[in-house]
Amino acid sequence: MSREFHCPSCDKKLFTYEERTRKYGSLLKECKKCGAQYLDPRYYELAIDGIPEDEFGVGRYSLAILIGAFFGWRGIRTANIYMYTGADPVRWLLPISFILISFIVVIAGLYEIFTIATGLKRKKMERLYEESKARMKDSGYIYTLQKHGYMIPEEYNL
Numbered sequence: 001m002s003r004e005f006h007c008p009s010c011d012k013k014l015f016t017y018e019e020r021t022r023k024y025g026s027l028l029k030e031c032k033k034c035g036a037q038y039l040d041p042r043y044y045e046l047a048i049d050g051i052p053e054d055e056f057g058v059g060r061y062s063l064a065i066l067i068g069a070f071f072g073w074r075g076i077r078t079a080n081i082y083m084y085t086g087a088d089p090v091r092w093l094l095p096i097s098f099i100l101i102s103f104i105v106v107i108a109g110l111y112e113i114f115t116i117a118t119g120l121k122r123k124k125m126e127r128l129y130e131e132s133k134a135r136m137k138d139s140g141y142i143y144t145l146q147k148h149g150y151m152i153p154e155e156y157n158l
């Protein structure tokens with residue numbers, strides 16, 4: 001589901017995001033309009049929240065590949081029909097975009113599965129985890145997170 005995020009201080013709409021969006025990095029961002037700090041709900045602090053194991057599941061990528069392949073097949077089939085029957089140049093846009101988009105989806109899905117299977121993704125997550133732990137050494141950062149009501153595990157408490 002799509003959500004809007006507004007600055008807690010000035011209420012300016014800052015972005016829309018999908019609830020399942022998950023980015024890794026500092027949670028603290030600054031409002032472009034009023035300069036107030038806020039916690040970005042899209043971000044996860046790995047040292048606090050832990051590495052989510054579902055990052056290493058191949059299910060959703062396999063599904064994306066299947067759906068991509070289906071639309072690619074539909075695109076190729078339609079293009080094939082147009083080739084024999086002839087079609088307005090404008091009508092070619094549909095099968096061609098089907099084929100291009102599904103090609104990108106399939107390649108991206110295969111790449112994700114490749115990085116999971118080879119352990120590259122786990123390495124990347126571990127690197128992000130170390131970066132997160134380094135951020136947790138900054139007492140100013142911890143203080144600000146707590147001030148914004150973020151739950152901090154005991155080991156990082158000030």
Ligand SMILES: [Zn+2]
Nearest residue numbers: 007010031034
């Ligand atoms: Zn603001």
